[in-house]
Amino acid sequence: MTDAHIAFDDVSCVVDDVPILRSVTARLSARRTAVIGANGSGKSTFARMMNGLRQPTSGSVRVLGLDPAAEGMRVRSRVGFVFTNPEAQILLPTPAEDLALSLGSVPRAMRATRVEQILEQYGLAGRGDQPVSELSGGQRQLLALAAVLCTDPQLVVADEPTTLLDLRNARRIADLLLGLAVPTVIVTHDLDLAARCDEAVLFDDGRLVAIGAPPGVIEMYRRLSA
Amino acid sequence: MTDAHIAFDDVSCVVDDVPILRSVTARLSARRTAVIGANGSGKSTFARMMNGLRQPTSGSVRVLGLDPAAEGMRVRSRVGFVFTNPEAQILLPTPAEDLALSLGSVPRAMRATRVEQILEQYGLAGRGDQPVSELSGGQRQLLALAAVLCTDPQLVVADEPTTLLDLRNARRIADLLLGLAVPTVIVTHDLDLAARCDEAVLFDDGRLVAIGAPPGVIEMYRRLSA
């Protein structure tokens, strides 16, 4: 059990007197973990705790052996987080600038070359200086993903990264995420995507109610939602 | 052919010199029509024209026998439109206020009772005065739908109404939409939902490339995206 990259121990989270996570205990050690469950069941809260975007009211969270609450910066430099809405994730006016922002640790002189490489790699070649508002939805999500992955995170957490995308774009992003060498946690309503992971976690009303091989967990979710 | 509730005739739409619809001709007469296609293929533009939210550069659009460009107000009072993002659609701070806004034609004295009824009917009883931002995603989409359907539209157009929802909420909204007695057009990336319609329309790069029974059209979309 020591090789779990994520360990939640009796974690609860209460906001304005409403419990949104209730005594969650989980050890994630699979390379690819899917998190599924109903709207408002606590999936995003669970995911956000993995890089200190939210803190538990009680219980302990360890990510890559670190405590996100106490060592926020160190955890965040190791954990890449991808949100649903690419619009909110792209921080600077053009793709090139946004990627350069992620490459803060790369020497200035090499940054431009590196940016070009990344744009190329994510199918965005030639779009580096175009205003982000002119990119399509799929291109924006690719850019958001690129900006996260180019920092070489040791763990990737994605909260419904394919929700707004069409078949082709959704598949492209899913393939990218599922093909990563580092541990990856994907929150999703897309059960086909969940089925492609190595392990699945099911939330219901703030509780972790199942963890295991995806087929069984998905089946249980279907029954819960019936 | 005269009983088509929606008729597009050689419709093109050009924005900033970029064609986003190219010579689209379509007659929709099925009760439930699905519109599918890749990101940026023109689905939303097509849907928006049905309500005069967007006007064609050339060609003619007739909706329920009316021209949305010339008779915008009359068309809009007959056509209900549901957006993807319920947040953008809910205009007032609380559910009760927002529903009352839709009930402009109901005498003031009866409005409050009617609002209560609608809240009840859509599973939102007791939430009338809660800030909308505190509703869950599913509840928000239900409210958005309620605000549209309570005006008794003669035609309903929904642009990806289930994208942000979980299994149960997505099914609930889908059942609601598919069960309407009036003609309904649903833009969606959810091919299971599309399969439940009576007819499907496929867009590709601004062109209407297929129209017919859902299974065949969906199959064609899968092939196009391969």
Added chain:
Amino acid sequence: MISLYQPGDSILHRIPAGAKLLGLALSALVISTVRPGAAGTLVLLGVASVVLLVTGAGVRGLLLAWWRLRWLILVLGGALVVFVSPAAAVQNTGRVVALLLLAEAMTRTTRTGDLLDVLRRLFRPLRAFGVDPETPALAVSLTITMVPVLAGLLEQVRDAQRARGVRLGVRAAVPLLVLAMKHADDVGDALTARGIGR
């Protein structure tokens, strides 16, 4: 957002941004403290016009710059002639116009990015107080990113009203503000997640 910068290779384009900024600040100080007489003011206007010409604005650009100031010149000048004196009118109006022309020359010849770098340098002393000098520069860029997003939200609210057949008038600003705040919160999370800005 389109910058007011006009590409070119005049001398003014080649002078470093910081130097130009300092120059403009000094001119503003000198012009408003020395207060040249009517004749001096006319010379000043000539100099400022030439500076603008040198940026590659061309005669057309120069005339356009003057044309944009026509109301200021007419009304301000007019008011001063009536209430004070014709000499004061030439002096004061001329001073304002000359400064505006110089500032336009600066704006036309300096890249936004270069000015951002100046901004960064200006903020460097803040490090002593524990403020990362990158933060203000980042905030500036973040704002540039947000303007089209906000315009998009405005359109969403407008569409929602039209689709629902209601007119909220100024009350429409409420949903706009809600969407904007929601967007800000999402961006805030993204900033935190990317370990930036703190």
Added chain:
Amino acid sequence: MTPDRRPLSADLARIAVFAALVIVLGTVMVPLPSGVPITGQTLGVMLAGLVLGARRAPLSILLVLALAAIGLPVLAGGRGGLGSFVGPTAGYMLGWVAGAVVIGLIAHSGRFTWWRAATATLIGGILVVYLFGIPVQAAVTGVPLDLTALSTIAFLPGDLIKATLATVLAVALRRAYPRAFPKAVGARAAAGAAGTGAVAAQ
């Protein structure tokens, strides 16, 4: 009065979004011959003060001014560039910064109510702005101070409408999106360090 203790950087995005709002509101304007336009931007200044409070609101305004300084067309009617800082409107822009502080101080001096917001916008959003704007306008243009002051009557109806609007909108926003506001003094004590406090704590 306890000022909000969240680190400023945690609110970078909110500060930026209000700057963007002020910029967008610049498209609503009536040019006046005096060179000082009637502009929707003062509405943005008032809203920023009411929502962001005395510490963050002025930063928002400073951002707009920084963007103007680096040559972006962010001021009323798409103007920008350093000219704005040597022209007749310079004082008003300075006044926006001070006004935003004053609005924040008054509006958040206790529980957020419509009358506090109204007082704040009238004093901070109008009086303070004019206090900075008029002398600078007079100095730059050379028009006597009293005449310059008299000419601002042209702004008064608009500014009164904007103050009313800002008040109404802020009160409505508070109902629709309570999270947007720094927690009221009393409520914070009750909520303790839990919930949103935990997010801010890091």
